[in-house]
Each structure stands twice: as structure tokens, then as C-alpha cells.
Amino acid sequence: MEQYNVTGMSCAACSARVEKAVSKVPGVTSCSVSLLTNSMGVEGTAAPADIVAAVEAAGYGASPKNAATQSAAPSAAVSSTCAKNMAEVSCVVTKVKFTALVSLPLSFTFMSEPLVKL
Numbered sequence: 001m002e003q004y005n006v007t008g009m010s011c012a013a014c015s016a017r018v019e020k021a022v023s024k025v026p027g028v029t030s031c032s033v034s035l036l037t038n039s040m041g042v043e044g045t046a047a048p049a050d051i052v053a054a055v056e057a058a059g060y061g062a063s064p065k066n067a068a069t070q071s072a073a074p075s076a077a078v079s080s081t082c083a084k085n086m087a088e089v090s091c092v093v094t095k096v097k098f099t100a101l102v103s104l105p106l107s108f109t110f111m112s113e114p115l116v117k118l
Helices: 012-023 048-057 072-111
Strands: 002-007 028-034 039-044 061-064
Touching: 002 048, 012 028, 012 039, 012 048, 048 061
Parallel strands: none
Antiparallel strands: 002 039, 002 061, 028 039
């Protein structure tokens, strides 16, 4: 199984899109993408250049894991993606806290029995 680094994935839909794109490459018999490790395993006779091209056509980056020359650019791209994802998570957490703060008192107010019956 040939191993690849994949960059730019941030959700399960991204990894599914990469897996679908690589599975369409002639010669690929099996493809498994891991969002957690940003990696992909590919079985078959397809050329690594064709696999990388398919991933890039899907809008993501890829490189063979056994590449002898590793540049700092993919590492910087990954840390940039991680920072962006952490900012999104922080924003979502803030929105959830605000929503809970506003909705809980309102739900207790409207769902309880009125104190004065008309």
C-alpha cells in the first residue's frame, strides 16, 4: 500500500471527496483516507503522479510519504489549516454559549405555568 500525505482536509466530507476522486483513477483498486492523520493509503498500479493529480483536481494537496525531499511549505500549510480550524471551533463554542445563555431563561419562562391565571 502506497502512503500519501494529504493537506487541506478539514471535515469528513473532505476526506470522502478525496477518496472518491482517487478511486476513479485507473489502476487504483483500493483507497483509504484518514482525516485524523491527514494521510491516505492507495493500493493498485496507478502512478503516484496520477494519484497526486487527482487529489489536486479535487482541491486538496498530496505528496508521497516516502518523498526524499520534504519542503517546509506543506508543514506551514498544515499549521495554517490547523490555526484556521481552531479559530472556527472557538467561534462555534462562543456562539453555542451565547445561544444557551439566551435560550435557557426564555425556555423556562415560556414553558412554566403562568403565575397569574386569567
